Amino acid sequence: MTTDRFQATYLIETPLDPAKVAEVMAGEQSSGTFTRVAGETDELRSRTRAVVTDVEELEATASPSLPNAWLAKKGIAGPWRRARIAISFPVDNVGANLATLASIVAGNLYDLGEVTGLRLDTITLPASFRRRFQMPRQGISGTRALTGVMEGAMVGSIIKPNVGLSPEETAALVGKLCAAGLDFIKDDEISADPVHAPLAERVPAVMEVVRRHQDRSGKAVMIAFNITDETDAMKRHADLVAREGGTCVMASLNWCGFSAIETLRRATDLALHGHRNGFGALSRHPLLGISFQAYQTLWRLAGVDHMHVHGLQGKFAQEDEEVVTSARDCVTPLSDGLDDRVLPAFSSGQWAGTAQPTFDAISHSDLLFMAGGGILAHPGGPAAGVASIRQAWEAVAAGTSLAEAATAHPELRQALDFFGKVAG
Missing domain, CATH: 3.20.20.110 (Ribulose bisphosphate carboxylase, large subunit, C-terminal domain)
Structure with missing residues (x-):
C-alpha cells in the first residue's frame, strides 16, 4: 500500500461475476456511475478512480442471504457466488474528513442491485493519512x-x-x-x-x-x-x-x-x-x-x-x-x-x-x-x-x-x- 492510497476489503454475495461486481463497487465509490459521463476523462479517472486489487472467490450458496428487487426484476437467479475483494482508494478523494471516509468505504454499496450480501471487513490506512485524523488523548x-x-x-x-x-x-x-x-x-x-x-x-x-x-x-x-x-x-x-x-x-x-x-x-x-x-x-x-x-x-x-x-x-x-x-x-x-x-x-x-x-x-x-x-x-x-x-x-x-x-x-x-x- 502506497502513501497516497488506502484499502478496504469486503465480503460480497452475488449471482454475477464477482470480479465485475467489484469493478462496479470501485466505480460507484469513486469517479464512476452506471455509465461513463461527460467530463470523466482518462486523466480524471487515473487520478480519482478506486482500483480493485484482489478478488478471492469462495464457495457458492444455493439461496441468497438478502432479498433483491433489482435482480428479481431482471430474472437473475443463483447460484449465489461469494467472494472476498479488496479495493484501493485515493487518499485525496477524502482528505481529513471522517464522515466522507465512512461514506466512501460503505455508503451506497449496501444498496447495490448487483449484490445479495455485502459486508465491510477491514480498513487499512497509510500512516501519513492516519495522522491527519484525531488520536486518542489518553x-x-x-x-x-x-x-x-x-x-x-x-x-x-x-x-x-x-x-x-x-x-x-x-x-x-x-x-x-x-x-x-x-x-x-x-x-x-x-x-x-x-x-x-x-x-x-x-x-x-x-x-x-x-x-x-x-x-x-x-x-x-x-x-x-x-x-x-x-x-x-x-x-x-x-x-x-x-x-x-x-x-x-x-x-x-x-x-x-x-x-x-x-x-x-x-x-x-x-x-x-x-x-x-x-x-x-x-x-x-x-x-x-x-x-x-x-x-x-x-x-x-x-x-x-x-x-x-x-x-x-x-x-x-x-x-x-x-x-x-x-x-x-x-x-x-x-x-x-x-x-x-x-x-x-x-x-x-x-x-x-x-x-x-x-x-x-x-x-x-x-x-x-x-x-x-x-x-x-x-x-x-x-x-x-x-x-x-x-x-x-x-x-x-x-x-x-x-x-x-x-x-x-x-x-x-x-x-x-x-x-x-x-x-x-
Whole structure:
C-alpha cells in the first residue's frame, strides 16, 4: 500500500461475476456511475478512480442471504457466488474528513442491485493519512496513569440499577464501589441526563464522593459519566466533569455520530469511553454490515480512548472468537510506527471465572475488565467481588489455575462456588 492510497476489503454475495461486481463497487465509490459521463476523462479517472486489487472467490450458496428487487426484476437467479475483494482508494478523494471516509468505504454499496450480501471487513490506512485524523488523548497508557494502575487488568463496574437513582443515591452507590476497591465506574448507556438525575446535579454529587475517597485512600477512581447528547450539550457536560476533577466521559458512539465525537474530542482531554451499543444491528448478519475491525478503525479516527468489545462467555450473542479478535483489534496500531492503541473494555456477564479464558485468548492485561453482577452479587459483598476478580487476574498472569489460587483466597473461592453454578 502506497502513501497516497488506502484499502478496504469486503465480503460480497452475488449471482454475477464477482470480479465485475467489484469493478462496479470501485466505480460507484469513486469517479464512476452506471455509465461513463461527460467530463470523466482518462486523466480524471487515473487520478480519482478506486482500483480493485484482489478478488478471492469462495464457495457458492444455493439461496441468497438478502432479498433483491433489482435482480428479481431482471430474472437473475443463483447460484449465489461469494467472494472476498479488496479495493484501493485515493487518499485525496477524502482528505481529513471522517464522515466522507465512512461514506466512501460503505455508503451506497449496501444498496447495490448487483449484490445479495455485502459486508465491510477491514480498513487499512497509510500512516501519513492516519495522522491527519484525531488520536486518542489518553489511550492505554494515559488511562493507567489516571487510575494509578500501572500493570495488570483494570477492574471496573457499572451503576446499577441502570436508571432511577437520584443524584444522591448515585453518589452513595459510587462511594460504596470506590470503597470496594474499583479502578473504574461507568454509567449505564441508557442513563445520560435523565430528569431524575440530571448531569448538572449528578456530576458534582458523585465527584464530591470520589474526591473524599481519594483524600482518604490516595486512589483516584475513574468515573465515566454518560454525556450522550447533541454536540453542544456534550461539550458543556464534559466541561462540567473537568471542572469537578473528573477524568472520563462516555458516549454512545452510533447515536452521536462521527462528527459529534470528533468535535467532543477536540474540545476535551478527558478520556473518551466509546460505547458501541447498537453495533449488533450493523454486524450480526454475516453477509451484511460491518466487521469490528473496520468499525473500530473509524471510531479510533474520531479519537476515542476506550472501545467496548463485550466479554467472553458473556450474555450477548457474539461468539467468543469475535470478542477476542475485537480486543486484539483495539491494541493493534492502525498504521506502522504509531501508538494509537485504545483500551479494550470487556463487559457483559463477566466475573472472576472469565478472567482465565480472557487471558488465555489474548495473553495480556492491557484491558478494562468490567463486572456488574460479578461484583455486586458476590456473596461476600462488593469488596469481595472486586477482590475475587483481582485474585483471578493475578493468578492467570502468574500461570496459576483459579482452582489452585482459590485455596489461598476465600473471595475467589466464593466466586467460583457461587457464579460457577450460575454460569454452568
